[in-house]
Amino acid sequence: MSAQKGKDLLLKINSGAGYVTVAGLRSxxxxxxxxxxxxxHAESVDRWRELLAxxxxxxxALSGRGLFKDASSxxxxxxxFFDGAVLNSQLVVPDFGTIExxxxxxxxxxxxxxNGEVTFELSLESAGALTFTAA
Structure with missing residues (x-):
């Protein structure tokens, strides 16, 4: 994968009528x-930690920071947020794939x-199984 533009990393949220790109995100x-x-346990080889696969x-966790650009998103x-809703979301990573x-x-x-614009920050946490689709 070659270098990619950060602006091409897109966060999309399903509005019920399709996916809407969260507008105005700078990061x-x-x-x-x-x-x-x-x-x-006591008999682990040379006391090395063992993990259960x-x-x-x-x-x-998804996060973003930006400014208001689009009234609908x-x-x-x-x-x-105020409904406490769990919505399907996508993160599109250019030349890599989509996590959904x-x-x-x-x-x-x-x-x-x-003397500046109003900005926002948001963080989202996964609420179920995720899928990955390669680009």
């Missing part, structure tokens, strides 16, 4: 995490400076 990020299950809980985020599945907005923050 986007996804992190995958897995809990480790330690099964080390495939036993821990996996999760993904802004309203979709706001309503999903249910996510819930865990935080939605607004900020503004006296």
């Amino acid at each position: 986007r990020r996804i992190a995958f995490n897995a809990e480790l299950v330690d099964i080390t 495939g036993a821990g809980v996996r999760r993904a 802004d309203a979709l985020l706001r309503q999903a 599945g249910p996510f819930q907005i865990a935080s939605l923050e607004f900020a503004g400076e006296h």
